[in-house]
Amino acid sequence: MILVLGLSFFLIMLIGAPIMTALGLSAAMALQSGDRSLLIVVQMAFQSLDSFSLMAVPFFILAGHLMQSGGVARRLVQLANAFVGWIRGGLGAVAVLTSLLFATVSGSSSATTAAIGSVLIPEMEKKGYPRSFAASIAASSGELGAIIPPSIPMIVYALTANVSVGALFIAGILPGLLIAVSLILTVCVIASIKGFDEVRALSLKDWTKGVLVALRDATLALMMPVIILGGIYGGLFTPTEASCIAVLYGLALGMFVYKEITLKNLLGIFGRAAVMSAIILLIVAFAAVFAYLLTINQVPQRVAATLGSVTTSPFAFLLLVNGMLFVVGMFIEALAAILIIVPILAPISMSFGIDPIHFGMIVITNLAVGMVTPPVGVNLFVVCEVAQLKMHQLARYLVIFLAVLIVDILIISYVPALSRAFL
Known part of the structure; x- marks a missing residue:
């Protein structure tokens, strides 16, 4: 059954089929090869989506689209431009820097790559x-959307x-801040070597004035992550409830404050958000069936036994995991x-004494880098x-x-204090 699952x-x-199609069809073919009922596909898919917490995903996607169309991206660009x-x-x-700021709302x-790149x-x-350099910057910095909260992969x-x-x-x-700073330094070094984008003389008075004006225009946009994250950490509401508040806030901001969203284009915004939500939730549903088949065939236990025989060192284990996740992300x-992967690796990481939150950041940052690695880098498709x-x-x-991002991943992997600092 596992052989059929993997090969199919x-x-x-x-052949270029979407990932959700590959997950669903391969699971169905594996079940057929093992004389199992195809009803398992339906049951496991429904069970995986029957989750209150998962409801946050479509609402955060809608909030991001509302912010993107409501003038938030432009104001964040102006704020970042005033700073650097x-x-x-x-x-x-x-x-x-704008990708970092937009990631806090998208x-x-x-979505971050599309909004900032365009x-x-x-x-x-x-x-x-x-143009290739500009596109590479947009694709690489767009991965911050998966790392800076609120993040759909984190949910x-x-x-x-x-x-x-x-x-x-x-x-x-x-x-997220580490990755943003390293990318900014990389851009500045390359720009200095190649002679792009000359330095503009600017007095402290003019810089301060420009920053204050941009902050005034972007204050309401910046309040969204403050409301969402402050409410979650303050115990006022759950992440799912926070996603609904984000939608209401984004809708009010775009329609009544910035007035860049009209009733005419609201249907298009809802439609694009619905399509993206459907794609993500179908991936979640069929991946759950795929993971179920791996579990009942004891693949996690076999992988754990293999890794345990290869090394007993947490350092070596993390190196192996990073290498595997980098390849998988491609x-x-x-x-x-x-x-x-997580149902397989998370229990093994705990047996090596690795904190589950820290391990989560290792997984998410690796797979975020996978969004800018060919052949299946989503950000690359968007930016191209x-x-x-x-x-x-x-x-x-x-x-x-990519070389800079790999160094960042290694720092995040071997300096757990980065992930645990505020916990």
């Missing part, structure tokens, strides 16, 4: 950035590993990978569509950013 999954993926736009490579740094890596890639080109991980969503949200703050979408480029055209600069 990869063959279906190779004057330095060498400033516009590239603005892209990273919860989605691809606004800033053309502007970076005007400043002399090669799915928490449900899978049975850990606190709120604790994972807090754990993502410092790793081929499998992040949410599906979480649902398939926005910038009208082929994936291979990004390779020259993307390799540099």
